[in-house]
Amino acid sequence: MTLKFVGSIKPDVTTDIVYMMCPMHLLKLEEKMKELDKGQILEILTDYDGALEDIPGWCEKTGNEFLGVEDSDEYYKFYIKKVR
Amino acid sequence: MRKCYFDYVATNPLHPDVFDAMLPYFKEDFGNPLSLYEPGMKARNAVENARAQTAALIHAKPSEIIFTSSGAESNNFALRGIARARQKEGKHVVVSRMEHHSVLNSARVLEKSGFAVTYLPADKHGAVDPAAVKKALTKETVLLSLGHASSEVGTIQRIQEIAKIARDHKVIFHTDAVASAGNIPVDAKELGVDALSMAAHQFYGPKGAAALYVREGLRIVPLIYGGIQEGGRRAGTENVPAIVGMGKAAELAAAELPARMEHVKKLRDRLIEGVLAVENVSLTGHPEERLPGHASFTVEYIEGESMLLLLASKGVYVASGSACSSKALKASPVLLSMGIPASLAQGSVVFTLGRENSAEDIDYLLAEFPPIIRRLREISPFAKGWEEKEQGNKCYTTSPESQSGS
Numbered sequence: 001m002t003l004k005f006v007g008s009i010k011p012d013v014t015t016d017i018v019y020m021m022c023p024m025h026l027l028k029l030e031e032k033m034k035e036l037d038k039g040q041i042l043e044i045l046t047d048y049d050g051a052l053e054d055i056p057g058w059c060e061k062t063g064n065e066f067l068g069v070e071d072s073d074e075y076y077k078f079y080i081k082k083v084r
Numbered sequence: 085m086r087k088c089y090f091d092y093v094a095t096n097p098l099h100p101d102v103f104d105a106m107l108p109y110f111k112e113d114f115g116n117p118l119s120l121y122e123p124g125m126k127a128r129n130a131v132e133n134a135r136a137q138t139a140a141l142i143h144a145k146p147s148e149i150i151f152t153s154s155g156a157e158s159n160n161f162a163l164r165g166i167a168r169a170r171q172k173e174g175k176h177v178v179v180s181r182m183e184h185h186s187v188l189n190s191a192r193v194l195e196k197s198g199f200a201v202t203y204l205p206a207d208k209h210g211a212v213d214p215a216a217v218k219k220a221l222t223k224e225t226v227l228l229s230l231g232h233a234s235s236e237v238g239t240i241q242r243i244q245e246i247a248k249i250a251r252d253h254k255v256i257f258h259t260d261a262v263a264s265a266g267n268i269p270v271d272a273k274e275l276g277v278d279a280l281s282m283a284a285h286q287f288y289g290p291k292g293a294a295a296l297y298v299r300e301g302l303r304i305v306p307l308i309y310g311g312i313q314e315g316g317r318r319a320g321t322e323n324v325p326a327i328v329g330m331g332k333a334a335e336l337a338a339a340e341l342p343a344r345m346e347h348v349k350k351l352r353d354r355l356i357e358g359v360l361a362v363e364n365v366s367l368t369g370h371p372e373e374r375l376p377g378h379a380s381f382t383v384e385y386i387e388g389e390s391m392l393l394l395l396a397s398k399g400v401y402v403a404s405g406s407a408c409s410s411k412a413l414k415a416s417p418v419l420l421s422m423g424i425p426a427s428l429a430q431g432s433v434v435f436t437l438g439r440e441n442s443a444e445d446i447d448y449l450l451a452e453f454p455p456i457i458r459r460l461r462e463i464s465p466f467a468k469g470w471e472e473k474e475q476g477n478k479c480y481t482t483s484p485e486s487q488s489g490s
Contacts, residue, residue: 017316019169019305024316074172 003052006068009079011043012036018047018075025051029058029080036082041067047075055080087399088445092286092377092438093235093263094403098329099288105332106290109325117322118311127324134331138295141334142261142280143271150296150314151327155262156186157307158281158296159229161318162258163190165304166279167199167227170256174224178255180204180212180231181421182239187229187260188417200224206422209370210239214246221253228257232275233264236405236418236434237369238378240264247276256302262286262294266337267375268345272297279304284326288439289333293326348377348437351446355379355435358450362457368419368432377437382424386460388432394456400449403434 015032017024025046032042044055052069055078059066067079089097109130115123117131135146152158167177179191181203191201202220206212212230221228228250233240243259250257258279261270265280266287272280279302283294298304298317310319337344356379359365364384383391388404395402405416419429435449 016301016303018303019165020316021306021309021312021319022316024312027312027316 003056004066004068005071006079007070009041009043009067009070011079012040014043014045016045018045020046022048022050023054024048026054026058029055033062033064033080033082038082038084040082042080042082044078044080045075046078051076051078085399086445086448088401088448089440090400090402090435090437090445090449093434093436095285095291096288096438097440098290099333099336101336102289102329102332106325106329109328113324115324117324118313127322130328131322131324134327134334137331137335138282139297141270141338142265142282142297143273144297145300147315148272148297148300150298150318151322151330152294152296152318153292153323154294155184155260155281155283155286158262158283158294159184159186159260160190161296161304161307162279162281162298163187163227163229164193165307166256166258166302167194168305169303170226171199174222174226175199176202176222176224176226178202178204178217178220178225178228180206180229182206182210182212182234182236182418183229183231184235184260184262187231191229204230206239206418208422208424209373210234210237210368210418210422211370211373212241212246214242214249217246218249218253221249221255225253225255228255230257230259231263232259232261232270232280233268233375233378234369234418235263235436236416236432237380237422238374239370240268240373240375243275243277251276263375266334266341267377269341272299278302284330284333287333287337290326290329292323293330295330344439345376347439348441351437351441351443352377352379352435354443354446355437355449358446359435359453362454365457368422368424375436378434379437380432380434382419382428383431383433383457384428385431385464386457387430390460391431391433391456394460395452398452398456400452403436405429405432405434 015028017028025048056066063084065081065083067081070077113126115127117128135149139146139149177199195201204212204216232243247257256278259277260281262281262283264270265282278299280297285291306317308319313319366382368380392404415426415429
């Protein structure tokens, strides 16, 4: 999956896991996506570089839509749309 | 010979119910909480139950509790973790000179990594003036750390008032509540703090289990890297028996707190009255706003260590200054920061009481203490008084540059 860089996406839910250790980005992603309704957008804030590969990969595997990533100064903002 | 333990601030004996709660997790329920099968799930449930019990003691959410190994680790984690998480917003930290070494030495580590640190003095009662806190905060300040209650002089700080000042200045406020949590009511939300350290062995739980309360939404850089224990914020396989013990101890403390406080306060008041009857002995710390089981004194013309050893020879176990200072045979920095001269600070003695103490223990102490003091004064080279040197109790700020040559 190609990495998409985006800006100004409005999320429905935000989860801040900056400074939390790997693989919290995947565990939180799974946990939060369960709470979302179809069509809603999740924003994950993380400083973990490995998420650049892991989060798009998770979306591909689970059939959810990876909307893109925004690179801010200290951390990344990932946007995922719940499809299934 | 009678044995009287009056050093509850050093550590507490384990509550028998706590010991019983811990036992299965040393034996049949030994699983790793991260394991996916049944023994792992059992251990995980036990840890999460303990988290809820610990959170309830300080009126926090379970998700706001991070288990650690000691009060010192919690303090290191708070100081270094919060300051580092906020360093882009500013590089100034404020602590008081009353703090435990785990706070002060963490502050010194921050200095070496480029932070400026302000060390606030206390007044003669060991209280930090909220106005002095306000004055110390700058646009660069990202973290303030002040202990809730002093383990050395028992003084309880005006945390609520200081928390409001911190909030108004958008400064994160950590309090070291190791001496207070489980001994007096501690409500993290009511106090208005963002982070709070506590340790199980200060309220009849085991050593090796402690916690850091981190307000929901507050970022903290881990101190220990590894796996995803404690929500990915503190790695390492959990000390399940000790954590279970901490939870049980917290539950018991919450239920028994008023009775425990009344018990030790009654004994403490008699102890203070009796000890102050010996001439040239003064109470240290605040006369009213102090921990209910805490009585600390300076005894003129003798050294704390000699008092401690002679009392121990009579089966009476007490402290002189902090446990660390006692061991290092140093005048307590806490007493010095209150403006007490070094010569007098050397003669410090601290009695801290707990649920196992009785009125008979106080009778025994009050019978043994005066003759020990008389005997020590007879042989003291200072018995006729000493030259007092003025000790500074001023506020000072270090800059990273001032550290470079040290």
